[in-house]
Structures are given as C-alpha cells and as structure tokens.
Amino acid sequence: MLELKNISYAVKDEQTGKKQTILKDVSLTFPDGAISVITGPNGSGKSTLIKILMGFVRPTSGSVLFNGEDVTALSVTERARKGFTIAFQQPVRFKGITVKDLLELACGRQLNTEGMCECLSSVGLCARNYIDRAVDGTLSGGELKRIELAMAIAKGGEVFLLDEPEAGIDLWSFEDLVKVFQKLHDKTVIIVSHQQRILETADQIVLFDHDKVITAGRKEEMFAALTSSAPLCWRSVKEG
Amino acid sequence: MDRTDEKLLEEIADLHGIPEGSFNIRKNGKLLARNSDTDIEIVSKTDKDGIDIIVKPGVKNKSVHIPVLLTVGDFRDTVYNDFFIGDGAEVTIIAGCGIHNATCSDAEHDGVHTFYVGKNAKVRYVEKHVGTGDGTGKKKFDPVTKIYLKENACFTLESTQLGGVTDTDRKTFATVGKNAQLIVKEKILTDRTDRAVTDFKVRLSGRGSRADIVSRSVARGDSLQHFRSDMIGKNECFGHVECDGIVLDRGRIVSTPKIDAVSPEASLVHEAAVGKIAGEQLLKLMSLGLTETEAEAAVIRGFLN
Numbered sequence: 001m002l003e004l005k006n007i008s009y010a011v012k013d014e015q016t017g018k019k020q021t022i023l024k025d026v027s028l029t030f031p032d033g034a035i036s037v038i039t040g041p042n043g044s045g046k047s048t049l050i051k052i053l054m055g056f057v058r059p060t061s062g063s064v065l066f067n068g069e070d071v072t073a074l075s076v077t078e079r080a081r082k083g084f085t086i087a088f089q090q091p092v093r094f095k096g097i098t099v100k101d102l103l104e105l106a107c108g109r110q111l112n113t114e115g116m117c118e119c120l121s122s123v124g125l126c127a128r129n130y131i132d133r134a135v136d137g138t139l140s141g142g143e144l145k146r147i148e149l150a151m152a153i154a155k156g157g158e159v160f161l162l163d164e165p166e167a168g169i170d171l172w173s174f175e176d177l178v179k180v181f182q183k184l185h186d187k188t189v190i191i192v193s194h195q196q197r198i199l200e201t202a203d204q205i206v207l208f209d210h211d212k213v214i215t216a217g218r219k220e221e222m223f224a225a226l227t228s229s230a231p232l233c234w235r236s237v238k239e240g
Numbered sequence: 241m242d243r244t245d246e247k248l249l250e251e252i253a254d255l256h257g258i259p260e261g262s263f264n265i266r267k268n269g270k271l272l273a274r275n276s277d278t279d280i281e282i283v284s285k286t287d288k289d290g291i292d293i294i295v296k297p298g299v300k301n302k303s304v305h306i307p308v309l310l311t312v313g314d315f316r317d318t319v320y321n322d323f324f325i326g327d328g329a330e331v332t333i334i335a336g337c338g339i340h341n342a343t344c345s346d347a348e349h350d351g352v353h354t355f356y357v358g359k360n361a362k363v364r365y366v367e368k369h370v371g372t373g374d375g376t377g378k379k380k381f382d383p384v385t386k387i388y389l390k391e392n393a394c395f396t397l398e399s400t401q402l403g404g405v406t407d408t409d410r411k412t413f414a415t416v417g418k419n420a421q422l423i424v425k426e427k428i429l430t431d432r433t434d435r436a437v438t439d440f441k442v443r444l445s446g447r448g449s450r451a452d453i454v455s456r457s458v459a460r461g462d463s464l465q466h467f468r469s470d471m472i473g474k475n476e477c478f479g480h481v482e483c484d485g486i487v488l489d490r491g492r493i494v495s496t497p498k499i500d501a502v503s504p505e506a507s508l509v510h511e512a513a514v515g516k517i518a519g520e521q522l523l524k525l526m527s528l529g530l531t532e533t534e535a536e537a538a539v540i541r542g543f544l545n
Contacts, residue, residue: 056523080529092524095456095484097542105538106528155528 002030002053002159002188007062009048022048026062028206030159035181035189037199040208046192047089049208050161053190054086055079066159083158087151087165089192091144093136099147100131106155119150122183124176141168149180159188166195199223241272244372245309248338252368253307255334263305264291269317272309280304280331290320290352293333297326297358305334308351313343313377318350325393327358336368339379339405348380355386357393357420364396371404380407387413389420391446396423401436402544403429409437416477418446424453427544430463430491440469444477444506451479458540459491470498473506485514486543488536 009023023045030036038046051057053064055076063072071079094102103119104111111119116127123146133139135147145168152160166177174197181189181201191198199205205222207215215222241249245267249255258265258273262280265272269289276282279302281294293304310317325331341347357363371379387395401408414422422442430436442451451471459465469481485493497510517539525535 054527076523076526077529077531080527084527086527088524092518092520094521094539095543096545097538101538101542102528105525105530108529151528 001032001065001067002190003065004028004049004053005063005065007049007052007059007064009045009052009057010060023052023059030188030190031204032188033186034203035185035191035201036204036206037191037193037202038206038208039192039194039199044208046208047163050086050163050190050192053159053161054084080155080157083156084161085152085155085157085159086161087148087163089163089167091135091148093144095134095136097135098131099133099135099150102135102147102151103131103154106151111154119154120147122153122176122180123147123150124173125150142170145169149177153180153183157187160184160190162189162191164192164194166193166198244311244340248309248311248340248370248372249307251370252336252338253305253334255305255307259305261303261305262293264293265305265307265309266317266319267309268312268315282306285320285322288320289318290322293321293323295323295325295329295331295361297328299326299329299331301330303332303334307335308337308349310337310339310341310347310349313341313347313375314345316346316348316350318352320352321354323353323355323357323363325355325357325361325363327390328360329358330362332364332366334366336366336370337381338370338372339381340373341371341375341377341379342373343375343377345375346378346380348378348382350382350384352384353386355388355395357387357389357395359390360392361390362394364398366398367400369399369401369405369408371406378406379404381405382409383411385410385412387415387422389414389416389422389449391418391420393417393420394423395421397425399424399426401428403431405430405434405436406432407435409439411439412441414440414442414451416442416444416446416449416451419448420446421449422451422453424451424455426453426455426457428455428457428465429540429544430457430459430461430465432461432463434461434463436463436465438465438467440471440481442469442471442479443474444472444479445474447475447477449475449477451477451481453480454482454484456484456543457493458486458488458544459493460488462490464492464494466494466496467512468496468498469510471500471508471510473499473501473503473508475503476505477503477507479506479508481508481510483512483514484543485512486540487514487516 007026010021120127279299467483483495495512499508522535
C-alpha cells in the first residue's frame with residue numbers, strides 16, 4: 001500500500017519571486033491490487049504528485065509511505081529498486097540508445113527476441129521492426145509512448161506510475177492499452193488521465209480540482225458526484 | 241608479435257592474429273607483415289615511407305587491413321599511403337593505429353592517406369585510434385586524409401578515437417564529384433588533459449554531390465576538443481554537418497562551422513549542440529534502477545555507439 005501523508009509542495013515563482021503552492025496538505029491512500037486514476041485540469045498538480053512519488057522532486061513537507069516504510073528521503077534509484085516504476089508523460093529521447101538497449105536496462109538482463117516480443121507486442125509493436133531502432137526523433141510520438149510503456153512492463157515492479165499513458169496513442173488502440181492495465185491488476189497502479197475510457201477502468205478515482213481540494217472515492221461514487229455537479233474540469237473531460 | 245601487439249590489433253582492427261586477404265601491418269616504423277593479392281595489390285613506395293594500395297576495377301566485397309602499431313617512446317612515425325580505387329570497386333579498408341607508450345617520451349603516428357576513388361566505386365574506410373600505456377609521454381596522432389571522389393563514387397569514413405590518445409590534430413580534405421557522396425561518422429572521447437582537433441574541408445564540386453558529416457564527441461576531465469568544418473557548395477549539391485558534443489567535469493568542446501554556398505543551387509546545413517547530459521535522460525535511466533554514474537555511462541555508451 002502506498003500512502004501520502006500531508007504532502008505539500010511549493011516553488012518560488014522565478015518572475016515574481018513569490019511562493020507558489022502546487023500541492024497543499026494532500027493525504028491519499030493507493031491500495032494494493034487496484035487501479036487509481038488521477039484526473040483534473042491542467043496545472044492542478046497531478047504530474048507533480050507523480051514526480052513526488054517517484055522521487056524526482058522532494059515534497060516541501062509531508063511523507064510518502066510504502067508498505068508502512070517512510071520512503072520520502074529515498075532517491076529515484078532506490079525507489080526504482082524497491083519496485084516503483086514510471087512511464088513518463090513525455091518520453092525521453094536518446095541519441096544512439098536503441099529500443100533493445102532500453103528494454104535490457106529496464107529488466108536488468110539481456111533479452112532474447114522472444115522476451116522483446118513479449119514486451120513490445122503487449123503495446124502493439126512488432127519487435128522485429130523496433131528493437132534496433134534508436135529511441136530518438138525518428139520515432140513518432142505514439143511509438144515513443146508505446147515504447148515507454150513497454151519499458152515499464154519490462155522493468156516490472158510493485159507500484160506503476162503512468163502519466164497520461166494514452167497521450168499520442170490512437171483511439172483504435174485503447175483496448176490494448178486497457179489490457180495492459182488489466183495485466184497489472186495485482187499491483188498498485190496509479191494513472192494520470194483525462195480520458196473517460198481510462199477513468200472507467202479505475203477502482204478508485206482521485207480528482208484534483210482548481211481549488212486544490214483533492215477528493216478520492218470509489219469509482220461509482222465519484223462518477224455520480226462528478227456528473228451531477230459537473231465542475232469545469234469534468235465538463236472539459238467529457239467534451240474532450 | 242607479442243601480447244601487447246595482439247591486444248592493440250584486436251582493439252584497432254578487430255583482428256585476432258593475421259588476417260586473410262590483403263594486409264599490411266606496420267610496427268614501429270617498419271613492415272611487420274604483408275600479403276598482396278591480385279585484386280588488392282600493396283606496393284611499397286620508393287620515394288618516401290609508405291605504400292600504394294591498388295584496388296582493381298570491379299572488385300566486389302573485398303577488404304584490406306592496414307593497421308599500424310607503435311610500442312616505443314621517443315618515436316615519430318610518418319607514413320604516406322595512397323589508395324587507388326578502380327571504377328566500380330566495392331571495398332572495406334580497415335586502418336587504425338594503436339600506440340602503447342609506457343615511457344616518459346612522446347610517441348606519435350602521422351598517417352597521410354590519399355584516396356583516389358574511381359567512378360561508381362564504393363569505399364568504407366574504418367579508422368580507429370587507440371592509446372594505451374601508463375607512461376607520461378604523449379600518445380599522439382596527427383592524421384591527414386585526402387579524398388577525391390569521381391562521378392557516382394561513395395566514400396564512408398568511420399573514424400573512432402575512444403580514449404587514451406593524449407593529442408590529436410586530424411585534417412580531412414575531400415573533393416566530391418558529380419553525384420558522388422561522402423559520409424563521415426566521427427566519434428571522439430577525450431579525458432584528463434587530452435587535446436583533440438578535427439578539421440574538415442569539403443568541396444562539393446559536382447552536380448548532385450552530397451556530403452553528410454556527423455561528429456559525436458564526449459569531453460571529460462580537463463580535456464579540450466575543437467571541431468572545425470568548412471564546406472563549400474560549388475554546384476547543385478547538398479551538404480550536412482552535425483557536431484554533437486557532451487561535456488562532463490570540466491571538459492570543453494568548441495565547434496566552428498563554416499558553410500559557403502558558392503552556387504545558388506547549393507543547399508548546406510550545419511547543426512551543433514554542445515552541453516552536459518540532459519537531466520531527464522539521467523532521471524529516466526535512474527527510474528529503471530541505474531545509479532547516476534551507471535546512467536551517465538549508459539548515455540555515453542549509446543551516444544558513441
């Protein structure tokens with residue numbers, strides 16, 4: 001189980017010099033064997049929360065507990081080795097590093113063609129066409145996103161942090177994407193998403209709203225609450 | 241040949257012992273071994289130190305190895321090698337030089353190589369420079385490469401220097417004829433107080449000529465690199481120069497481009513990017529479980545791959 005206790009995060013606005021609060025006193029619980037989807041408008045702190053969970057940024061205050069252990073001070077590497085796995089919202093490009101290299105780094109051992117196929121076919125890519133390709137600008141945004149997910153699958157782990165995994169992936173492949181989430185159903189899966197189709201896969205929905213008040217609830221309750229009150233962010237999700 | 245020679249040969253030319261086909265192995269300024277065959281003839285020069293390598297027209301899928309070993313200090317070896325590639329020939333030339341200097345005096349190898357590439361010929365020229373030995377003497381290379389490409393010829397230069405070389409000043413000149421193509425893939429890694437200068441002068445003189453020069457370099461420690469390119473488009477042509485550099489520690493990379501479209505039909509592009517490893521690249525790899533040092537090594541390994 002992953003818990004956030006009273007997490008706050010503030011940065012100094014470089015132009016005005018004023019303190020800007022991104023997250024304020026957030027306490028959340030992400031249970032094992034459940035998919036939690038975080039949704040909400042742009043700029044509400046969803047990606048920041050993911051970065052705090054992975055250790056990319058340290059919260060200003062509060063703590064992150066993993067199976068009861070305080071991991072707030074652990075580095076990215078230490079968290080990765082404890083089973084935290086992330087798929088970036090915007091995949092990183094590398095000069096000269098191939099898909100095969102990254103998959104092998106992710107799983108920590110050499111992979112044969114069969115192993116590569118297993119990772120890549122689950123995200124709808126044919127290993128033969130991709131393993132020797134450099135993970136750079138020669139790949140499309142959608143291909144990079146799929147490879148990013150394949151890397152997360154190759155690495156494995158206990159906590160999966162997937163930041164807008166659907167971005168850039170065509171509508172026709174949504175079912176495959178949902179299958180990937182279903183495969184991770186025995187893990188702690190935290191997905192940032194704006195897509196209703198992905199919200200529907202959730203066991204728990206977390207809403208980040210404009211006023212920074214964050215609510216969590218069971219999917220059915222959250223759907224009912226959101227559709228009846230229809231705050232701005234939810235309307236844009238529905239219309240989008 | 242002793243164990244040091246074998247190790248150097250393996251590193252610079254992927255050779256495990258004496259190769260098949262034509263070859264010329266030079267050690268400490270003297271001929272160590274040679275084989276010349278009817279397709280690729282190797283002849284010693286009579287007016288100066290060096291060899292002529294004559295590839296018969298139409299020869300296909302052949303290779304020739306011409307490695308050089310230098311295992312003593314206080315020695316400067318200059319060699320003049322001329323390559324005559326016949327029309328329509330397709331050949332791979334594995335050159336490269338390894339200096340093992342365990343002394344406090346300098347060891348230097350300067351290969352002056354000139355390529356005359358015939359019509360429709362294809363050449364892949366692989367040159368690897370390696371420096372080993374813990375002496376304080378320099379391990380120095382100042383190669384000069386001149387390339388003349390006739391109509392429809394294609395020349396690929398793969399030049400690699402991945403550490404151990406303390407000083408290098410490389411000069412490459414090329415004249416590219418009608419519909420001919422020059423491809424350069426250069427990789428350089430410097431460390432400690434190493435100095436590396438690479439200088440390309442390319443003249444795209446023929447209609448439809450092309451050149452693609454990509455240099456990737458890593459400067460760590462207190463090392464300094466300078467990449468210079470001077471490309472002239474004298475006809476309808478396309479030229480692309482790219483200098484990509486990663487700096488670590490206190491390393492420094494200077495890139496000086498010059499492109500001159502003398503002909504209004506010439507299209508020339510120069511790209512350069514120098515900086516440290518992008519933070520997001522390190523974070524991505526660390527999120528896979530690598531330490532920062534391992535992530536840095538993985539980025540550099542891929543970059544110079």
